[in-house]
Amino acid sequence: MDSGSKQVDPTEVVKALRRILPRHCILSDAEDTRPYECDSLTTYRQLPMIVTLPENEEQIIGILQVCRQFQLPIVPRGAGTGLSGGAMPIANGLVLSTAKLNRLIRLDPSARVAVVQPGVRNLAISDAAAHAGLYYAPDPSSQLACTIGGNVAENAGGVHCLKYGLTVHNVLRVRVITIDGDILELGGESLDAPGLDLLSLFIGSEGMLGIVTEITVKLIPKAPTAQVILASFDDIQKAGNAVAAVIAQGIIPAALEMMDQTSVRMVEPFVKAGYDLNAKAILLCEADGTIEEVGEEIARMSQVLNDAGASALRVSFSEQERLKFWSGRKNAFPAAGRISPDYYSVDGTIPRQHLAQVLLAIGQMEKKYGLVCANVFHAGDGNLHPLILFDANQEGSFEKAEAFGADILELCVELGGSITGEHGVGVEKLNSMCVQFNAAELNTFFALKAAFDPKSLLNPGKGIPSLQRCAEYGRMRVSQGQLKFPHLERF
């Protein structure tokens, strides 16, 4: 996959780019390109050769033409809030930032859609639609900063995706420029689109298939009201079973989050959300809708949580209290940064019924690696975000955290889950992809990638591990006596 090794003269590339782009849209000095050396997975850094900031489709087509001419790999980039290194630059490559493509093209409240450029911020769409009582549902915690283009690349989720879906469920159409400069329109405003479903294929493809230049998103009506239950449990097993019980009842909460005692104790002194410091785990269960709907759902959920053995339940009685209950969950990441020099955020999924089992196993891993892990889960959809605390200044500490994270992801696969819930694969999870998929499956990914981008110029080295890498990873795991996935031996 890697085509970034060829040596190219940067001044020649800049010269070619200047024929297409105004000067202020090309950055090539290290001091200018430094801000682009990583995304929010800051442990992986690399200065790119050149950063471009195109202002329109014509300029993008021109940039791609220059990249084809010089065989230069291209790394597309939104706001750089990604957590798996999907936007990490390549040394002899070009970064294509969508920062200047930030126009809201059309807002149609009656059809409940918005058409935007990729550089528009996630929250800016909801702000623009607020006057019509509408909003864009997926809400990654970076939603103030992250762009819709990056959301498309990573199939971003958020706290409310249990009820309202991921990016793939909320995008109706994208306009794409292929590596050859062709324009494709994928999807449409109707429910189904003819032909192969290229829209879903693009969403979550981490910039490996093309450059998205327009996105049509679904807008949905803002629920008139919402309430949240804050439930305490004196036992992890009971909390895990309570989550499964809520869903099994046929309730689809607007959000269903879980925090373990470590996270509660990490966050409570910091934000004073009113969490129970003695609880082994807490749940936040939100209902939204009309007053009647919310009242009924809160009553049903309270019943299920009580039956599941909750030690205490509190229901938010005002919007202010609802936001207070949420403030702890929303500040979990900053709180980790407050008590620990560094933290490593893991992202995997499991079938809901195994929540308690995973928490117990993570407890064992904490002992194995001598590191503390704070567990914050989108429990309703089985999406785990363990935060492994470490100190990068201690030699070998990051490597330990990374191995700890890989262990958690392999446990996810073993339990029938997956190695990413909403952060993507990027560079971070290439090894874990070898655990998740067999050689035939990876070969299918390669073949698809090659169908769009035969010379692998678009974000090479991300998303899909080479079979060679998987073979090496398998050998390493065997030598450590850890091989749980026999197919790794066959790579």
Added chain:
Amino acid sequence: MDSGSKQVDPTEVVKALRRILPRHCILSDAEDTRPYECDSLTTYRQLPMIVTLPENEEQIIGILQVCRQFQLPIVPRGAGTGLSGGAMPIANGLVLSTAKLNRLIRLDPSARVAVVQPGVRNLAISDAAAHAGLYYAPDPSSQLACTIGGNVAENAGGVHCLKYGLTVHNVLRVRVITIDGDILELGGESLDAPGLDLLSLFIGSEGMLGIVTEITVKLIPKAPTAQVILASFDDIQKAGNAVAAVIAQGIIPAALEMMDQTSVRMVEPFVKAGYDLNAKAILLCEADGTIEEVGEEIARMSQVLNDAGASALRVSFSEQERLKFWSGRKNAFPAAGRISPDYYSVDGTIPRQHLAQVLLAIGQMEKKYGLVCANVFHAGDGNLHPLILFDANQEGSFEKAEAFGADILELCVELGGSITGEHGVGVEKLNSMCVQFNAAELNTFFALKAAFDPKSLLNPGKGIPSLQRCAEYGRMRVSQGQLKFPHLERF
């Protein structure tokens, strides 16, 4: 795409297949293969060389191996209820029927999933889950007969997909055998899956990418109650605007159907559903949920419908009456068969706000072609099913009906909609695909197809038109002075 032209000796193929399959799983005499010569698009017929009915994955892998050896094209087939000819056989090819793969593998009410083989009937899944209060949501009108494998191939919809989604929104995972005999597991029980979204790509791929052998579907809780409003309008424009107004209000009805006067007058004498024969159009607007939710939504929808100028509203007061109101809509196709020797069912989508405009344009086309069209629409999601009545015994009558249908689909594209809502492309809509997509888009489809099936053995000639075909279609349209889509000239 066509690889079905090579001459192969059928007795040699049968001999090879007998090493893999028991005798009763191979049909090669014309009297045995006759039932497979078409699907429900009965105007396209072709006897296949051989029909196979494998009983397990091993046999499928064996069949594919024989097909590779003889370069024999394969047409996968479910129950044959498809309406676009996706399962039409190829003369020198093999039909692979999933009829014997009809086992329900696992039903897990607490995780709300079922794992089934492709030959399981759509309604059989809901029947099996009924004891737990769950069901499988997509409900194509053929749901008693059609299989889930066929639903996956065509991304089937149904009356309730406005609220509950198409097949792609209700399938979590598929297990697939590639043309090379490799096994792929696509998707999973969690909300997101890592890597490229091959699951969505497979759903709706009309058997062109692989053979599905296992399907994990979402089960959802059966709503405690439902009510339907039967609304009459003395004007088409008002009815169309009423549909857009309901949706713009943020209401997502369980179903929102529209029938024009021709359909009402066609169906009412036959089923006595209580429809208003003087109405220019009627709407059926259903709400489901708890008693409180249904009551509130019915009240809101009634208000919107009144404001939009409905001439009469009736709300079903019992389950029996609800089914009576629906009986007319559900019998529209049989009623067409009762009053006309033949009918041609069209399937396209448009943005909702253009419903009235399309009905008026169809009225003009009725005059142009001298044929009657009864309009039955999944209006809420803009999915049109005009039924063009004709008599196949009259020379040129079918060709006129087909041209009429193509005109409707091109109007859909012109208005920003698409050429299929839920029936797929098959052989029927190859020309219309040329109108919907440009050469770069079709080339992307070809490249993807080739990534899975380089020799194009899987259902060749379906789903994607060749560029040559599009060029010919463009020339034909020019000679008729009808070219509305300039890109057709460039094929």
